[in-house]
Amino acid sequence: xxxxxxxxPPAVRLLGTLTLAGAFAGLLLVLVNGWAEPRIMxxxxxxxxxxxxxxxxxxxxxxxxxxVDGRFMADPPAERDTLRLDRIYAGYDASGRPIGLAIxxxxxxxxxxxxxxxxxxxxxxxxxxxxxxxxxxxPGLGDKIEKDSIFVAEFSGPVPPLKGVxxxxxxxxxxxxxxxxxxTISSRTVIAIINHRLExxxxxxxxxxxxx
Amino acid sequence: MRATTxxxxxxxxxxxxxxxxxxxxxxxxxxxxxxxxxxxxxxxxATFFVLVGSSLxxxxxxxxxxxxxxxxxxxxxxxxxxxxxxxxxxxxxxxIHKALGAFIALIVVNCMILGRQExxxxxxxxxxxxxxxxxxxxxxxxxxxxxGGIREILGYGTFLGRPLLGASYEPWIVMxxxxxxFFTLGFILLGFGWWESRRQQRSVVRDWPHGVGSTTRRTA
Amino acid sequence: xMGDLVWILVSAMLVNNFTLALFLGLCPFxxxxxxxxxxxxxxxxxxxxxxxxxMTAWVLNTFVLGAAPYLRLxxxxxxxxxxxxxxxxxxxxxxPTLFRELGIFLPLITTNCAILGLAIFQTNRGYGFLEGxxxxxxxxxxxxxxxxxxxxxxxxxxxxxxxxxxxxxxxVLIIAGSLSLAFMGFAGLFSS
Numbered sequence: 001x002x003x004x005x006x007x008x009p010p011a012v013r014l015l016g017t018l019t020l021a022g023a024f025a026g027l028l029l030v031l032v033n034g035w036a037e038p039r040i041m042x043x044x045x046x047x048x049x050x051x052x053x054x055x056x057x058x059x060x061x062x063x064x065x066x067x068v069d070g071r072f073m074a075d076p077p078a079e080r081d082t083l084r085l086d087r088i089y090a091g092y093d094a095s096g097r098p099i100g101l102a103i104x105x106x107x108x109x110x111x112x113x114x115x116x117x118x119x120x121x122x123x124x125x126x127x128x129x130x131x132x133x134x135x136x137x138x139p140g141l142g143d144k145i146e147k148d149s150i151f152v153a154e155f156s157g158p159v160p161p162l163k164g165v166x167x168x169x170x171x172x173x174x175x176x177x178x179x180x181x182x183x184t185i186s187s188r189t190v191i192a193i194i195n196h197r198l199e200x201x202x203x204x205x206x207x208x209x210x211x212x
Numbered sequence: 213m214r215a216t217t218x219x220x221x222x223x224x225x226x227x228x229x230x231x232x233x234x235x236x237x238x239x240x241x242x243x244x245x246x247x248x249x250x251x252x253x254x255x256x257x258a259t260f261f262v263l264v265g266s267s268l269x270x271x272x273x274x275x276x277x278x279x280x281x282x283x284x285x286x287x288x289x290x291x292x293x294x295x296x297x298x299x300x301x302x303x304x305x306x307x308i309h310k311a312l313g314a315f316i317a318l319i320v321v322n323c324m325i326l327g328r329q330e331x332x333x334x335x336x337x338x339x340x341x342x343x344x345x346x347x348x349x350x351x352x353x354x355x356x357x358x359x360g361g362i363r364e365i366l367g368y369g370t371f372l373g374r375p376l377l378g379a380s381y382e383p384w385i386v387m388x389x390x391x392x393x394f395f396t397l398g399f400i401l402l403g404f405g406w407w408e409s410r411r412q413q414r415s416v417v418r419d420w421p422h423g424v425g426s427t428t429r430r431t432a
Numbered sequence: 433x434m435g436d437l438v439w440i441l442v443s444a445m446l447v448n449n450f451t452l453a454l455f456l457g458l459c460p461f462x463x464x465x466x467x468x469x470x471x472x473x474x475x476x477x478x479x480x481x482x483x484x485x486x487m488t489a490w491v492l493n494t495f496v497l498g499a500a501p502y503l504r505l506x507x508x509x510x511x512x513x514x515x516x517x518x519x520x521x522x523x524x525x526x527x528p529t530l531f532r533e534l535g536i537f538l539p540l541i542t543t544n545c546a547i548l549g550l551a552i553f554q555t556n557r558g559y560g561f562l563e564g565x566x567x568x569x570x571x572x573x574x575x576x577x578x579x580x581x582x583x584x585x586x587x588x589x590x591x592x593x594x595x596x597x598x599x600x601x602x603x604v605l606i607i608a609g610s611l612s613l614a615f616m617g618f619a620g621l622f623s624s
Contacts, residue, residue, distance in 0.1 A: 017277065022288060029295055029296070032299050036302060039303035110619050111448070140385045240545040243455040284513065287510070291510075292506065299502065314553055317548070320509055323459060391610070393609075401600075402602040402603075
């Protein structure tokens with residue numbers, strides 16, 4: 001074993017070594033990031049596209065609309081940072097007719113924040129679908145909000161504001177959504193997220209025929 | 213430091229001084245992401261890559277790194293490899309990357325990796341450092357797979373996502389939740405302790421003064 | 433707004449306790465948790481470092497790393513490591529007793545998952561300055577709570593007759609598992 005015992009190397013050398021090492025590390029990471037970033041972005045866009053596809057029942061294409069000063073627009077002014085703007089996604093069918101809006105939202109559920117995307121059709125005033133994007137709910141119970149196809153299907157067609165009811169006890173009201181037995185809090189959170197987001201955005205939502 | 217043979221360097225970390233099961237290092241990832249076999253494998257391989265890469269580099273550069281700033285330099289090297297692993301996983305297997313979440317970045321603070329640099333790679337020739345890193349990394353991966361296997365089979369009734377125990381099996385959900393991680397490792401350690409004490413009773417033995425956690429080396 | 437902040441604090445402290453649910457900061461949890469008094473001091477040191485970390489991470493995220501998020505990990509670890517070193521020197525000067533008590537573990541705070549974990553979680557969740565601060569305090573209180581609970585139980589088990597086989601880490605892990613199970617009862621505490 002040979003250990004280097006340099007007699008107090010000057011601080012310049014210590015700093016120099018670390019700076020050099022940092023520079024090399026930075027360079028390497030820039031290269032790797034250059035390779036990885038387009039792939040990561042492409043995957044993210046794909047996940048979002050699939051989710052929008054699911055909640056809007058297969059639009060031909062979609063467009064991102066940003067909320068700027070109380071109005072939704074596709075091209076926000078260049079000086080606004082798009083990352084910080086609230087946004088919705090407008091879906092169109094093959095003939096260019098608007099078929100609905102996909103809106104995302106998130107709130108604390110049973111375990112941690114639940115994030116989801118839901119579709120809303122301003123023409124009919126109905127929810128068209130719901131997809132959970134992120135949740136850490138208890139496996140086997142709370143995670144049914146994304147894995148239970150019957151619960152997910154409850155979100156195609158109801159009229160907001162939604163009301164959660166115990167499974168099987170509904171009165172046939174068009175706003176009722178059957179909740180999952182054993183996962184009441186998670187179900188209620190999903191319903192609350194949709195209601196709150198719609199309430200929040202209602203004043204600004206483009207009405208039927210008004211979509212650019 | 214005692215002179216060791218290359219074979220010993222390679223196998224030590226794998227079993228006798230297994231980082232998780234014997235030295236109890238790197239517990240954070242070992243408990244946090246081992247709820248399925250696939251997650252355990254991804255975390256094990258990512259850590260393996262970071263450990264081997266850092267050990268190679270640290271051992272190669274050991275004469276250039278001033279003693280005073282060595283820890284900072286090691287951390288810099290480790291963090292670079294971790295970021296590479298993070299980006300590559302995100303680009304190649306996005307679903308697993310999402311499941312592991314922040315715990316990939318947390319490989320940086322896995323005591324095991326820094327420990328190997330300080331105790332071994334910085335003092336030995338490149339070849340030996342490589343052998344040691346491969347052995348330790350493999351030992352870590354195997355320990356994670358063991359945990360992941362137990363937790364996935366009991367918690368989901370599946371192995372690598374394939375049904376194993378049949379439809380009538382009621383999964384022990386607790387195994388895939390955080391307490392299950394603690395329990396699994398706890399029982400594995402108790403099992404090892406039991407096995408060790410039985411072996412001791414059978415042969416005339418030297419002491420293991422510190423129990424199973426002891427790194428005392430038996431001379432065969 | 434205030435409700436959100438309270439939720440962040442309580443969530444980090446109880447529902448998603450750093451140690452018992454996220455397995456962050458296990459080194460001090462296993463190492464310093466044999467005595468209640470030491471556990472309290474370690475907890476206090478952790479809260480302090482966590483708050484500093486949260487503020488640092490916010491500054492780095494807001495003013496420095498916007499252009500190159502892939503350099504985040506390196507900058508976090510380097511800046512936090514140096515900061516902890518400074519804290520260590522300060523504690524050494526201010527309270528030599530405290531330094532003796534925690535001596536071996538202070539350098540470990542640097543390579544403590546909880547510190548880096550806080551910075552990363554805070555970034556991933558896009559917390560602002562105030563949210564980050566509440567998150568740090570909640571996480572620190574949670575760590576302290578887990579440490580103190582663990583230490584109290586371990587002080588008791590020392591007097592109990594435990595099968596010789598179970599003495600050591602196996603027992604500690606199973607106790608930790610039971611605590612973690614108990615903490616799962618906090619889930620659902622704050623929901624609509």
